[in-house]
Amino acid sequence: MSLKGRCHCGATQFAVETPPADVTSCNCSFCSKRGGLWAYYTPKTFKLLTARDRVSTYQWGHYVGQHHHCAICGCGTYSEFPDFSTGQPDFDNPRVSVNARLFEDFDLGAVPVKYINGRDDW
Structure with missing residues (x-):
């Protein structure tokens, strides 16, 4: 079952191949201000449905990731971002973090939330 998501105004839309099994809540300085719950996908299973020039990008620090x-x-x-599951960036295994709060017709409340201490662990 594929899932579609969109921003508030609908100008940015995307789709993923499967619903998330869980989502992540992170308390790092960026995520805590952004307020997203993150579902992770490979680039192959994520599709941007909007023209790329309609999407803005923010980078900071070492410019390893693009928000x-x-x-x-x-x-x-x-x-x-590259995969950081081992604690080091794995540039051979990129992943896409999708703001699961933007999924349409999806019961996000039924999905387990994992908490990451990005404020102290990174």
Whole structure:
């Protein structure tokens, strides 16, 4: 079952191949201000349905990742990073973090939430 998501105004839309089994809540300085719940996908299972030039990008620090948001309404939509599951960036295994709060017709309350202490662990 594929899932579609969109920002508040609908200018940025995307789809993923499967619903998330769980989502992540992170308390790092960026995520805590952005307020997303993150579902992780491979680039192959994520599809941006909007023209890329309609999406704005924010990068900071070492510029390892790209945080994308709607250029019109400002909703944080998705991010692109190397896999960090081993504690080091794995550039051969990129992943897309999707703001699961933006999924349409999806019961996010039924999905387990994992908490990451990004404020102290990174």
